Amino acid sequence: MNKERKNRLAEFAVKRILLLFIILGVLICEKRVFAYTPYDSYTYSNATGTIEAIPTPAPYIPADYINSDRIGTELSRPCDFAFGPDGNLYVIDSNLNKIVVLNRDFKVVKEIKSFKRDSKDEGFNNPQGLFVDSTGQIYVCDTGNGRVLMLNNEGELISVYTKPDSPLLGADYEYKPVKIAVDSSGTLYVINTNEYSGLMKITPQGRFVGFIGSNKAIVSPVVKFWKKIMSETQKKQLLSFVPVEYHNISMDSEGFIYAVSATKSGENPIRRINLSGTDILIRNGYVGVKGDLVTPKTITKDTKSGSVFVDICSSGNGNYFALDSNYGRIFVYNQEGFLLYVFGGRGVQIGTFTTPSAIELQDDRLLVLDEVNAAITVFKKTQFANLISQAEQHYYQGNFEQSKRSWNEVLKLCSTYEFGYLQLGKIYLQEKDYFNAMRCFKLGNYRGDKVTFMTGYNKAYTEIRKIWFSKYLAVMVLGGLALAVIVSAYRRFVSKRRKKQGEGHGKL
Amino acid sequence: MKKQIRFAFHILTHPFDGFWDMRFDQKGSIWMALLGYVMLIVSNVIQKEVTNYLFNDHAMTLTDIGMEIQMVLIPSALFCIGNWSVTTLLDGEGRFKDIVMALGYSMYPLSIIPIPLAFLSLAFTYSESVYYTGLIAISGIWFFFLLFAGIMTIHQYSVTKMIATTVLTIFAMIILVFIGLLFFELISQFFVFATAVYQELSFRY
Numbered sequence: 001m002n003k004e005r006k007n008r009l010a011e012f013a014v015k016r017i018l019l020l021f022i023i024l025g026v027l028i029c030e031k032r033v034f035a036y037t038p039y040d041s042y043t044y045s046n047a048t049g050t051i052e053a054i055p056t057p058a059p060y061i062p063a064d065y066i067n068s069d070r071i072g073t074e075l076s077r078p079c080d081f082a083f084g085p086d087g088n089l090y091v092i093d094s095n096l097n098k099i100v101v102l103n104r105d106f107k108v109v110k111e112i113k114s115f116k117r118d119s120k121d122e123g124f125n126n127p128q129g130l131f132v133d134s135t136g137q138i139y140v141c142d143t144g145n146g147r148v149l150m151l152n153n154e155g156e157l158i159s160v161y162t163k164p165d166s167p168l169l170g171a172d173y174e175y176k177p178v179k180i181a182v183d184s185s186g187t188l189y190v191i192n193t194n195e196y197s198g199l200m201k202i203t204p205q206g207r208f209v210g211f212i213g214s215n216k217a218i219v220s221p222v223v224k225f226w227k228k229i230m231s232e233t234q235k236k237q238l239l240s241f242v243p244v245e246y247h248n249i250s251m252d253s254e255g256f257i258y259a260v261s262a263t264k265s266g267e268n269p270i271r272r273i274n275l276s277g278t279d280i281l282i283r284n285g286y287v288g289v290k291g292d293l294v295t296p297k298t299i300t301k302d303t304k305s306g307s308v309f310v311d312i313c314s315s316g317n318g319n320y321f322a323l324d325s326n327y328g329r330i331f332v333y334n335q336e337g338f339l340l341y342v343f344g345g346r347g348v349q350i351g352t353f354t355t356p357s358a359i360e361l362q363d364d365r366l367l368v369l370d371e372v373n374a375a376i377t378v379f380k381k382t383q384f385a386n387l388i389s390q391a392e393q394h395y396y397q398g399n400f401e402q403s404k405r406s407w408n409e410v411l412k413l414c415s416t417y418e419f420g421y422l423q424l425g426k427i428y429l430q431e432k433d434y435f436n437a438m439r440c441f442k443l444g445n446y447r448g449d450k451v452t453f454m455t456g457y458n459k460a461y462t463e464i465r466k467i468w469f470s471k472y473l474a475v476m477v478l479g480g481l482a483l484a485v486i487v488s489a490y491r492r493f494v495s496k497r498r499k500k501q502g503e504g505h506g507k508l
Numbered sequence: 509m510k511k512q513i514r515f516a517f518h519i520l521t522h523p524f525d526g527f528w529d530m531r532f533d534q535k536g537s538i539w540m541a542l543l544g545y546v547m548l549i550v551s552n553v554i555q556k557e558v559t560n561y562l563f564n565d566h567a568m569t570l571t572d573i574g575m576e577i578q579m580v581l582i583p584s585a586l587f588c589i590g591n592w593s594v595t596t597l598l599d600g601e602g603r604f605k606d607i608v609m610a611l612g613y614s615m616y617p618l619s620i621i622p623i624p625l626a627f628l629s630l631a632f633t634y635s636e637s638v639y640y641t642g643l644i645a646i647s648g649i650w651f652f653f654l655l656f657a658g659i660m661t662i663h664q665y666s667v668t669k670m671i672a673t674t675v676l677t678i679f680a681m682i683i684l685v686f687i688g689l690l691f692f693e694l695i696s697q698f699f700v701f702a703t704a705v706y707q708e709l710s711f712r713y
Binding site: 447448450458461 | 560561562565566567568569631633634635637
């Protein structure tokens with residue numbers, strides 16, 4: 001009786017356990033939910049000896065699509081937008097000549113179509129750009145009228161900046177401002193149409209200071225050679241070589257200007273300009289800060305020509321997002337100039353663009369403006385990008401343990417993400433764990449810079465060599481001495497032997 | 509054997525004298541020369557496998573030994589055939605065997621410096637990179653100097669004639685590559701044609 005009962009109990013237990021396993025199995029094997037994106041996300045790697053695009057998980061996924069129907073007012077050709085200090089979004093429409101102000105939920109707060117000037121109503125004419133400063137004042141590039149307008153947050157005119165009166169600009173100088181950025185002191189940085197000399201720096205009083213951040217014209221050696229042997233008429237037919245033209249600027253949180261020049265042959269399409277006009281951008285990585293790689297060897301992502309940047313924005317932690325209109329991609333670099341990831345593409349699905357024209361960042365939301373589609377695509381950050389930001393933030397704050405944990409999480413999501421290994425290596429180097437640093441730098445394929453020798457695999461290797469030498473130097477010296485003594489003793493022995501045998505040669 | 513090794517080092521240090529002895533006094537041996545080719549293959553493999561990660565672009569990739577053998581033997585064969593075809597027309601005194609031997613002996617510096625250097629590089633960092641690149645460059649320069657001296661001596665050429673034949677040799681090598689590719693292409697086309705005819709016939713009957 002007791003035995004039977006035991007057996008039945010055992011049978012019951014076995015059945016239970018089996019059932020549990022089956023349920024668990026079903027749960028585990030169930031397909032994971034994942035977000036499909038209509039574009040590839042990637043970063044560059046040099047692990048195989050040639051630079052290649054390596055896929056990464058999507059760092060940002062499309063979350064919302066805002067067009068005229070959605071906001072309830074018409075948008076025809078929005079070409080620029082900016083966030084105000086109140087979190088509202090200011091969109092400028094060059095076709096309908098108006099500014100639409102949207103709140104966080106993309107509901108219309110107000111529209112600015114006209115303003116009073118000397119008690120007369122005036123409007124915009126083909127406005128191309130706008131900027132909202134930290135007090136909520138709106139600067140509008142009224143391109144068609146050749147002026148920059150400064151409005152307060154209610155849309156009332158404060159001042160007008162027409163063509164500055166300066167001997168540097170000739171009488172027939174055409175002033176058609178397209179993009180603008182304003183620093184904390186109220187100084188205006190203006191991009192003028194077809195202006196190759198750089199950014200126009202204008203004081204709050206409207207006085208023209210000069211051009212800053214001017215580009216150099218780049219003439220290739222081949223062209224130089226042809227120019228030497230060409231006749232005068234041929235030279236005239238040649239296109240004039242002008243320096244590259246800036247296409248957009250944005251102010252970062254530290255008061256520096258990020259500027260992009262949309263040129264296919266440009267050496268440095270992205271710059272970070274300080275107040276005196278020098279480029280202070282830090283460049284790193286395999287490709288440098290120039291978007292897509294254009295080498296026939298590595299056309300893994302249909303890049304037959306390089307990136308053409310139209311806008312740039314930066315986040316509070318020093319990362320910057322550059323918008324490429326050629327392939328509709330967004331390139332994200334960190335403050336050390338390493339490429340974090342690339343995403344986005346051209347197309348008609350939500351998440352891709354036909355004519356991307358502006359990009360802005362609000363907290364973790366990324367907004368991209370499509371000019372012809374008259375729509376804003378809202379992207380939200382994924383776990384992958386979130387972890388990277390966390391890891392970087394912890395690193396710059398000095399919380400190495402937490403940063404390490406986040407990087408390991410990132411590498412769990414994407415084990416081929418070289419930059420993660422590189423940063424882990426840096427942390428291990430800080431912690432003087434040189435063997436792990438070496439391992440991570442190798443996985444991150446980062447040998448270190450050849451100028452200062454201060455980081456990378458090279459640094460870890462140097463430290464290990466130092467330790468090794470200090471440990472074994474005594475042994476090596478003693479061993480060498482011992483070897484020398486033994487050899488000389490042996491030689492003496494041999495020569496003695498030979499002398500004895502009557503040969504008389506001391507040869508070994 | 510000891511004599512052969514000593515002769516190889518004699519060539520490395522006194523190329524004009526050494527190659528003269530090789531060509532006209534029947535010193536040296538074809539086996540010692542072929543050892544130069546083998547050592548170069550071994551040297552290339554060791555360089556890719558052993559060299560410090562800091563100086564090694566192939567550290568993260570697998571080494572394909574078949575590929576390494578091809579990378580040495582195909583260019584060597586092209587050079588020997590190309591040089592022989594040019595120099596027989598231009599009164600060169602060297603036979604095909606002499607060219608193969610001269611090339612083989614010239615290849616010694618490409619292995620006797622880089623093989624120990626690969627191991628030594630494990631003690632180097634970027635601060636000592638100049639020694640690494642310098643020694644690799646020296647081995648290369650030594651190789652080209654030996655090859656130049658060797659080919660010049662076995663054919664009994666003057667320097668100007670040697671330079672001219674070198675240019676012609678390079679042309680000959682390019683032509684050889686072209687003819688080789690053409691030949692393989694034609695053969696493969698022929699096979700495609702033959703199989704197509706066979707298939708048509710087999711479908712019909």
